[in-house]
Amino acid sequence: MGTVVEAARVTTPGTDPRRARNIIILLAVCTALQMTSYGMIFPLFARKIGDFGDSVEVLALSVMAYSLAGVIAAPIMGSLADRFGRRPLILGSFAVFAAAFIGYYLAATSLAFILIRGLAGALTAGLGPATMGLVADIAPRAERARWIGIIGGGTSAGFIVGPVVGGLLYDRWGYGPPFLASIGIALLTIVVAFLAIPETHTREKRRRAALDEKRAARLAPETGTAASLVASLPHPLLAFGTLLFVNLSMIFAWFFIDPQLPFYVFDELEWSTAQFGAVISVYGWATLIGNLTLGRSSDRFGRKPILIIGLVLHSAQYGGLMLSDVFWVIIGAFIIAGLGEALVTPALSAAYLDITPEEHRSRAMGIKTAVGSLGSLLAPALVAIVIGSLSPQGAFFISAALILVTALVVLIALRLPARTYAARDLAWEASQERVIAAQTVLRNLTVSATEAREVRSAG
Secondary structure, eight states, X not given: OOOOOOOSOOOOOOOOHHHHHHHHHHHHHHHHHHHHXXXXXXXXXXXXXXXXXXXXXXXXXXXXXXXXXXHHHHHHXXXXXXXXXXXXXXXXXXXXXXXXXXXXXXXXXXXHHHHHHHHHHHHTTTHHHHHHHHHHHHSOGGGHHHHHHHHHHHHHHHHHHHHHXXXXXXXXXXXXXXXHHHHHHHXXXXXXXXHHOOOSSOHHHHHHHHHHHHHHHHHHHHHOHHHXXXXXXXXXXXXXXXXXXXXXXXXXXXXHHTTTHHHIIIIISOOOHHHHHHHHXXXXXXXXXXXXXXXXXXXXXXXXXXXXXXXXXXXXXXXXXXXXXXXXXXXXXXXXXXXXXHHHHXXXXXXXXXXXXXXXXXHHHHHHHHHHHHHHHHHHHHHHHHTTTOXXXXXXXXXXXXXXXXXXHHHHHOOOOSSOOSOOOGGGSOOHHHHHHHHHHHHHHHHXXXXXXXXXXXX
């Protein structure tokens, strides 16, 4: 009695483990369907642009349009997922993907194709933040990387099936069958997600977060608005910055070779569309198996060492393309790189969530997505500038070197706290008025209890 203990946060019961597992698995199924539909037409983008009479520069511009839209929209979409829930963003993104695939099929010019990719980039930018927010909402912290790996496995499964089937259909019948099949699967994804994916960031959680924001805003004159904004970011900031650099470099490395790769394998290596699809599919197999078997490695051995190992392995795809033109050697390099990505992606996303306040998870993942989109914007822009003076092997070398340098940066700079907290509530910072009010209430309760005991004794 006489001691005031101030609560740091309110503890609420979590989702039943079995239900959480089922939700994440169903979300992985939806992701697999969506990536299958995208993978079926991904190898055809270069073919379609080539039929318009254009080449690498236009494909790079379409990637830039998609990425620029994502850079702008991703943080906004992440905040919307925190404010209005994960489910609307997930369902909306799947619907936009279906509409975009129809647009790609009907596009009659390169300009129309570029505009459609830009709109798709803006309106689907919330899918990643909302998905990671959903996993963080219901998965135990000690198993985050494992369940993020399951979602990654769904992505990989889509790239196993999609590119091969799409390439075979195109080689046999042209554009129509792969695009129509892709659109049908995209529509099926919307139906499955609508029926299977519930809202995990419930109205009660959103109300509590809104109250936290209002209390933090009232404190802003004392603590400073800028300080409040910084406090809402993942901490420590050096770790957050390092993780963002990992995300930026991985996306940049891929998109630096992405515009050239289809033309390189079709024109110089003389691969068929089915062969190119097979390489992407094998990469998907490696990533899928890696996610299912290695995805939880960072839960057991720590985020930092797994990130370093994964980055080194991931560089193999660029090294293989640089050093060899033999189909089976490149296949082997992509298998190693896929296993590396299966280590990096769950560890990276789990590390973000480990250091992010609970009420700002999707916002933080939106920043992550925006930085990744920045990489996919800068890389093709640089390609468009240097395309006349840089050989494909030179591009592969730059990407491989960047990934290895990133592994070195992680080794030197990444310092994750030994213990992290899922949420930090600025509104519960001590104030003299709140302490006095609590002491007064406690004193009154003590006096009332004493008087009640005296009355009972007298009776």
